[in-house]
Amino acid sequence: MKEVHIKISNISHRQWVSLLIELNLVKDAWLRFGPVLNIKAKDFDRIIKWGKKIHGKDTHNIDSTFRRYSRKRQNRVHSSH
DSSP states (O other): OOOOOOOOOSOOHHHHHHHHHHHHHHHHHHGGGSOOOOOOOTTHHHHHHHHHSOTTOOSSOTTHHHHHHHHHHHHHHHHTO
16 A cells, blocks of 8 residues: 655645545546545545535526526626627
8 A cells, every 4th residue: 555645735725625626536537447545634525525516406407507507698798799
């Protein structure tokens, strides 16, 4: 077994969350090639659960978020003329 310890300073909360989500993506992608990565960090499971969540998802109509975004985008395009 090989180990790597990473100490990070001067990082914002948003950057920290993004880093953990990216490391988890690497972990998931590499799993099929054999390496098993174990990541330990404070609130890691909670952060990954939040990162995998589909934010703004309407459980009754999955296309509603896309349509809402499309309308907002169309309004911005038309209002700029």
